[in-house]
Amino acid sequence: MTSRERILATVKFQHTDHLAVDLMEGAAWPELMEYFKSRHGLRNVDEIQDHLGTDCRWIGLRYIGPVCDDPPSPAKKDAEKMDSGLFPGASLANAQTVADVERRKWPDPSWLVPDDFREARRRWPDHAIVFGHSWMPLFWTACQEFGMEEALVKMYTQPDVFEAFVSRQHDYYMDILSRALEAARGICDICWLGDDYASQTQMMFNPELWRKLIKPYLAKQVELARRNGMYVFFHSCGNIRSILPDLIDIGVNAHLVFQTTASDMDAVSIAREFGGRIAFYGGMDVQHLLSTGTPGEVADTVRSNAKAFEKYGGYIVANSHHGVSTIRGENIEAMCKSAIGHS
Numbered sequence: 222m223t224s225r226e227r228i229l230a231t232v233k234f235q236h237t238d239h240l241a242v243d244l245m246e247g248a249a250w251p252e253l254m255e256y257f258k259s260r261h262g263l264r265n266v267d268e269i270q271d272h273l274g275t276d277c278r279w280i281g282l283r284y285i286g287p288v289c290d291d292p293p294s295p296a297k298k299d300a301e302k303m304d305s306g307l308f309p310g311a312s313l314a315n316a317q318t319v320a321d322v323e324r325r326k327w328p329d330p331s332w333l334v335p336d337d338f339r340e341a342r343r344r345w346p347d348h349a350i351v352f353g354h355s356w357m358p359l360f361w362t363a364c365q366e367f368g369m370e371e372a373l374v375k376m377y378t379q380p381d382v383f384e385a386f387v388s389r390q391h392d393y394y395m396d397i398l399s400r401a402l403e404a405a406r407g408i409c410d411i412c413w414l415g416d417d418y419a420s421q422t423q424m425m426f427n428p429e430l431w432r433k434l435i436k437p438y439l440a441k442q443v444e445l446a447r448r449n450g451m452y453v454f455f456h457s458c459g460n461i462r463s464i465l466p467d468l469i470d471i472g473v474n475a476h477l478v479f480q481t482t483a484s485d486m487d488a489v490s491i492a493r494e495f496g497g498r499i500a501f502y503g504g505m506d507v508q509h510l511l512s513t514g515t516p517g518e519v520a521d522t523v524r525s526n527a528k529a530f531e532k533y534g535g536y537i538v539a540n541s542h543h544g545v546s547t548i549r550g551e552n553i554e555a556m557c558k559s560a561i562g563h564s
Contacts, residue, residue: 224276228349229410232452232474232500234534240527241537242560244270244553245478245503246353246413246456247279248543256550273557276537278345280409281354282401286332313366313386322385325366330396335404342408351454352405353413357394359387359435361417376430384434391438398442402449412446413477414439415456418464421483428463436464440471447472454502458542460484462491469499479503480541481526488529496533503541505556511540512547516555523559 222230222238231241249257249266257263263272270278316322333355341350363386364372375383402412416439418424418431446453452474460483461468461476468476479501481488488504495501504526505511510519523538530536538560540553 223347225347225349225410228276228537229452231535231537232411234497234500236534240523240560240563241276242273242557243275243277243502243537243539244273244557245540245543247277247351250544250546250548252546253548253550253553260550273554274561275557276349277351277411278341278348279351279353279413280336280338280341281352282333282397283336284332285334286329310365311368314368314371316367316382317379319382319385322382322389325389327389327393330393333397333401335401338405338408349411350409351411351413352401352409352451353411353454355394355397355401355413356415357390357397358416359390359394359438360431362390363387373426376426376434380430380434387434387438391441395442395445398445402446402451405451406449409451411454411474412449412451413454413456414442414446417459418457419459419461419483421459421480423460423484424463428467431464432467436467436471443472458483460486462486465495465499469495473499475500475502475535475537477502478539478541480506482506482508482541488526492529492533492536496530496535500535500537501530502537503539504536505538505540507540507542507545507548511549511552511556512545514552516551519552519555520559523556523563527563 227237227241230237247266247270249269253269257269257272261272263269312325313322338350338352363383366386367375372383405412416435418426424431443453453472454475454477455468455473456477458478458480462485465476476499480486481504491501505519505522510522526536526538538556540548540556
């Protein structure tokens with residue numbers, strides 16, 4: 222099977238020649254880059270991914286807006302970095318009314334444009350291409366702009382003010398997303414969407430509030446991606462077990478990141494309850510296993526996760542987070558080698 226065939230079969234819960242595997246969200250952080258450079262002479266992320274045999278390749282958006290000369294907000298070269306600059310935080314710290322939210326100026330969505338998806342397909346003809354790196358979350362950006370404590374309070378005490386922000390942020394993102402997905406139609410296989418709702422122990426707020434204030438907007442984003450012929454991978458860390466049925470309900474195809482060390486997110490019970498209904502991407506703990514474990518322990522975890530999902534399919538092996546400086550390169554290699562060797 223090609224990598225593209227393997228990923229698509231996995232999200233459809235079909236048999237594959239071996240486990241699908243990826244480097245979480247296509248990211249290689251400085252310490253990992255240095256490991257592969259010194260150990261194998263590899264010079265960039267493409268060479269690392271080819272060496273590891275990963276199945277996905279990631280592409281995002283380009284920022285073409287004005288250059289900012291303010292040192293705390295340097296010119297941004299991609300969507301993920303741009304977002305943190307144009308949403309600098311605390312812009313709504315004193316907002317008390319819907320009108321206060323509506324007066325806030327949003328960035329111009331035309332500053333973000335699709336990357337060259339056709340060139341990506343020519344470059345990676347046999348890999349699954351993920352349109353991602355467009356971090357424009359509804360809940361988490363609200364936390365950034367109101368302040369986290371104030372955002373959580375407003376969800377309970379002033380839900381109209383909180384939802385006014387969510388609605389406006391959603392409109393901003395849908396403008397960008399609709400143009401990007403149209404350009405990606407027939408080229409990209411997967412659309413990555415993301416937000417963060419939970420700690421490692423539980424949701425940060427009542428799931429009923431999520432269903433009222435977030436779910437309807439997220440459902441529209443998922444529907445747009447599905448209408449453009451793409452599967453949807455949804456990122457949210459921690460224990461989101463309580464809303465997994467809702468993600469299935471709105472058409473999410475895979476949960477990313479699958480953080481098995483979070484409460485109630487162990488592979489065995491998750492596979493038993495949700496296997497065959499939504500795929501899971503991740504499952505390889507970065508806090509302990511990939512940072513302080515041995516390659517043998519990494520291989521054992523790949524095998525145990527695979528066993529949990531063997532009746533259902535729908536499991537993609539990947540590190541549960543990226544950018545953690547303590548992750549050992551030899552453990553990333555063991556993770557990928559074990560996945561590829563598991564038929």
